[in-house]
Amino acid sequence: MDNKEISKAVINRLPRYYRYLGLLMDQGIERISSGELSRQMNVTASQIRQDLNHFGGFGQQGYGYNVRYLYTEIGKILGLDQTHNMIIIGAGRLGQALANYVRFEKRGFLVTALFDRDPEAHGSRTERGTVIHPLSELGSYLDENRVDIAALTIPTEAALEVTPILTGHGVRGIWNFAHTDLEVPDGVAVQSVHLSESLMQLSYKINHQ
């Protein structure tokens, strides 16, 4: 299988397949037809067949999909067979909410440290015991520790200041909650969660249906 042939749209749908396949495994279901998966996921069976054909066409007529195999393969595509060390910049409510989200750790995303500007927070720990460091120590921390992902739960200006420090010290993934786009060098990935924009999309839907 050649990953490069998989379109961005399919990739964006993979986490949802992964979630549903995980639910099926939790229920002890070993195989499922595209028709049944289609009903549960509320997408067309032909969409499912098209999407999952990228992963080797192991849906067989009269058998359906092998749930565990598909779950494992999609997990590998998404990089979930590896662990990722994640730091969180901004130990406010959102940062602490992310730091305590058990589900991330189950998927191999380990929150190893938080950073904050507020001197009162320094040296304290999150509910799960992760230490909050001064933001001024970010560079030296990155030199001494492997960090794959930095989540930015800080305002726009702070995010723009911190990003070059992160990328300059080898962080390859930025999970951006700030209300701005970020410019990063080639080889660095950014995934943004723009909450205001999500709320505006909801507002549009409410006002046009």
Place this chain on the structure above:
Amino acid sequence: MDNKEISKAVINRLPRYYRYLGLLMDQGIERISSGELSRQMNVTASQIRQDLNHFGGFGQQGYGYNVRYLYTEIGKILGLDQTHNMIIIGAGRLGQALANYVRFEKRGFLVTALFDRDPEAHGSRTERGTVIHPLSELGSYLDENRVDIAALTIPTEAALEVTPILTGHGVRGIWNFAHTDLEVPDGVAVQSVHLSESLMQLSYKINHQ
């Protein structure tokens, strides 16, 4: 202008246009060419012309776009010329983070109440003074107060339980942070923020670039 002609893809891009046009207004910029907007937003000028043509084609050769007019029109399409009352179900860290997000209020989304199962939280207030109510009072609250949007910052099972109460009492928009899809009647809009899935998409990007 007929809103129904605007594709979902364009709608999904509107909040980002709105954000950039707001930044331009803050800088006192009254008009902008599609080329300059293209450079700032890092999308092609032809995409911008195509998208913004839906809103009356007021980009004029040699003049460019009138920033304030476009900002206002897009705001209307998104329903931001109206206020929306929003409640938050789940007064944990994420719920409280949303409740204290000043930007939402600027856009007309007013957080009027939070609800939580935890008796210790009842009657207490968020930093901004919004009261946290017992979840058992949700139905009667909805009968007595106009609520347009409910944000669900609770686990899957609780979200599935609460959703029919919300829709049964006339809530037309659900902003879903639970790790599940929600089934709702016609006329109710759901916008989901699946944080785990966003993180998986980042993981994919890191591992494939």
